[in-house]
Amino acid sequence: MLPEYFEFHNPVKLLCGQTALENIPYEMGRLGCKKPFLLISRTMLDGGILEMMGGRYQALIGTDIPKDSSFAVVEGLARQAREEGCDGILAIGGGSVLDTAKAVRVLLSQGCTSVRELLGSEWMSKGASVPFLMVPTTAGTGSECTGVAVVQDDQTKVKQELISDQFLPDVAVLDPRATEKLPPRLTASSGMDALTHAIEAYTGLQKNPISSAYAFSAVQMIGKNLIAAVREPKNNEYRLSMACASTMAGIAFSNSMVGLVHAIAHSLGAVGAVSHGEAVGIMLPKVMRWQMDCVGEGYGELLSAFCGLEYAAEIPYYRRGEKLVEAIEDTLMHLHQKCGLPYSLKDAGVSRKDLRQIAQLSVDDGALLANPKSAEKSDVIKILEMAL
Numbered sequence: 001m002l003p004e005y006f007e008f009h010n011p012v013k014l015l016c017g018q019t020a021l022e023n024i025p026y027e028m029g030r031l032g033c034k035k036p037f038l039l040i041s042r043t044m045l046d047g048g049i050l051e052m053m054g055g056r057y058q059a060l061i062g063t064d065i066p067k068d069s070s071f072a073v074v075e076g077l078a079r080q081a082r083e084e085g086c087d088g089i090l091a092i093g094g095g096s097v098l099d100t101a102k103a104v105r106v107l108l109s110q111g112c113t114s115v116r117e118l119l120g121s122e123w124m125s126k127g128a129s130v131p132f133l134m135v136p137t138t139a140g141t142g143s144e145c146t147g148v149a150v151v152q153d154d155q156t157k158v159k160q161e162l163i164s165d166q167f168l169p170d171v172a173v174l175d176p177r178a179t180e181k182l183p184p185r186l187t188a189s190s191g192m193d194a195l196t197h198a199i200e201a202y203t204g205l206q207k208n209p210i211s212s213a214y215a216f217s218a219v220q221m222i223g224k225n226l227i228a229a230v231r232e233p234k235n236n237e238y239r240l241s242m243a244c245a246s247t248m249a250g251i252a253f254s255n256s257m258v259g260l261v262h263a264i265a266h267s268l269g270a271v272g273a274v275s276h277g278e279a280v281g282i283m284l285p286k287v288m289r290w291q292m293d294c295v296g297e298g299y300g301e302l303l304s305a306f307c308g309l310e311y312a313a314e315i316p317y318y319r320r321g322e323k324l325v326e327a328i329e330d331t332l333m334h335l336h337q338k339c340g341l342p343y344s345l346k347d348a349g350v351s352r353k354d355l356r357q358i359a360q361l362s363v364d365d366g367a368l369l370a371n372p373k374s375a376e377k378s379d380v381i382k383i384l385e386m387a388l
Contacts, residue, residue, distance in 0.1 A: 006208035010251050012145050013171045016244060018236055020175040021052045024090070024133060027171045031131035033088030037081040039065065039101045041093035044137055047181060049092060065093070068159070069100040070152045071115040078107040088131035091169075092178070094138045095150075102149035102167040105132045109166065115151060124164050132169040137178045139242040140190025140277055142197060142250015144172035159270075161366075174247060176239035184230045184339035187242070189277030191226040192332070192341075194218060194246040196280040199288075200259045201252035203298040204370040208256060215252035216305050221245035223306035227331065230338055259371035260362075261287045264380060267361035272350040278342050281332055286387045288325045291373040296321035298372075303327070345387045355384045 015023050028036060038061045040049075045061070065073065081089075081104065089108075091101030103115060109127035112118065134144045147165045152158070182190070198218035201211055222245045229238035264287070265279035274282075288299060300320030304312035307327050315323050335341040342348040350358075359380035362368075368375060 003208055006206075006210075008208060008210045008255050009147075009165060010145060010168075010254070011165075012168055014174060014247065015171060016174040017240065018176060020173045021049065021135070021177065022054060024053045024135075024173060027133060028088065028090070028131065031088065031133075031170055032129075033090075033131040033133075035084075035086050036088040036090040036131075036133075037077070037084070037086035037104070039077065039089065039091045039093065039097055039104070041065070041097055041137065043181065044092050044178070049135075049178065052177060065097050065100050067096055068152050069096050069103075070154045072154050074100055074103040074107065074115050074151055075113065078104045078113070081108060088133070090133045090135075092135040092137065094136070095141045095143055098134055098136060098141070098143040099149040099151060101132070101134065102143075103151050103162065105130050105169075106149075106162075106164065106166050115160075115162075118162055118164075119160065124166055126166065133171045133173065134169040135173040135175070135178050136243070136246070138182060138186065138190045139179055139239070139246040140193035142194065142246050142248075142253070144169060144174075145247050145250040146254045148254075172247065174240065174243040176236035176243065179239050179243060180234065180236070182233070184233060185341055186277070187233065188226070188230050188335040188339050188341045189275060189281060190246070191222055191229065191242055191277075192281030192284065192335075193277040194242070194249045195222045195226070195328070196261050196265075196284050197249035197253045197258060198222070198245075199284065199299075199302065200261055201249065201256045202302060203295045203372055204256050204259050205372055206256045206370045211252045211256040214248045215256075216302065218245045218249040218252060219302050220305040221248070223308075223327075227334055227338075230335060257370035258367050259287075260291070260368060260373075260375055260380075263362045263365035263367040263371070264358070264383070266365050266367065267358045268345075268348075268350065270361060271354050271358045272345075272348065274342075274345075274348045274350065278348055281335075282342060282345060282348060282387055283383070285325045285329045285332070286383050288321075288328070289386075290379070290383050291371075292321055292325075294373040299324045345384065350388070352385075352388060355381055358384060
């Protein structure tokens with residue numbers, strides 16, 4: 001059934017393929033960027049990615065970006081960019097680098113000096129032109145096509161989720177060479193993150209036909225390529241497929257939101273220090289089983305995407321949702337055996353004594369707003385116990 005009204009937004013130009021990096025200089029010139037502020041992970045800088053782009057540029061290079069970036073880091077980098085007269089942002093890295101770059105870009109475009117000025121400013125104006133290009137080096141967050149940046153408040157130590165379409169880059173570059181150094185376990189957890197984005201986008205309360213099309217295609221590509229990418233990390237076709245799937249899932253959930261799996265995963269990260277990709281991987285099948293009574297039909301529609309048409313055709317319609325959960329559990333077990341991806345909360349080091357705190361944080365999480373089934377604290381505790 002179509003929603004009475006919906007919006008869909010994705011203005012990002014995508015460069016995809018095994019020579020995408022070489023097109024960055026052209027895109028910077030097209031956008032009028034002569035002196036970019038380059039935010040890059042040390043690993044990628046040492047790996048020679050700038051040479052792949054055709055040589056070094058007159059740029060201010062920032063590499064000391066912590067895993068959990070903070071207001072102070074963002075504000076310091078924005079100050080450097082202003083002092084050096086940089087006229088654009090080029091970000092190359094994983095989630096922390098990209099989130100930091102998003103916040104730096106908006107501080108520059110809005111003429112702000114403090115990240116606190118951005119809090120609650122979802123409807124900020126476009127501001128000054130600051131060309132912005134992103135090169136993701138993981139294939140999971142879809143950050144290159146999401147209007148969200150997560151940055152830690154230095155004073156409260158709480159991660160703040162900043163939301164605005166001004167965080168979207170002008171250009172995102174998907175090149176398999178940018179993710180080829182990912183270790184197998186990170187490839188696996190990133191892939192589970194993308195899968196969760198796609199499934200929750202496809203079944204959430206704010207889904208729409210366009211976001212669902214992106215989500216369905218993302219599930220299809222992940223089903224075909226995730227295990228293969230872990231088994232053959234040097235295979236560029238698998239790498240590029242997972243990068244495209246991550247981006248499509250990011251576009252999908254940016255327009256239809258995520259749900260309970262993410263609410264619990266956020267809490268597992270805060271209380272148990274479980275990495276996000278591993279947390280959603282553990283919780284995805286458990287949450288799917290818990291809300292099968294509400295979402296079984298939607299899950300069933302995704303079985304053909306994840307497992308193929310021939311397999312799905314042999315399964316009775318009413319059992320397809322459950323079979324999708326089983327297929328995801330089989331994938332998780334394979335990844336657990338292949339690269340050590342945790343299969344349970346016990347594997348991830350989560351203690352039973354922390355479950356109540358995790359559950360309380362989960363029911364207070366904004367991701368629950370779009371979940372198709374309401375959840376109380378007692379429900380979340382039951383789900384967590386299933387995952388131990």
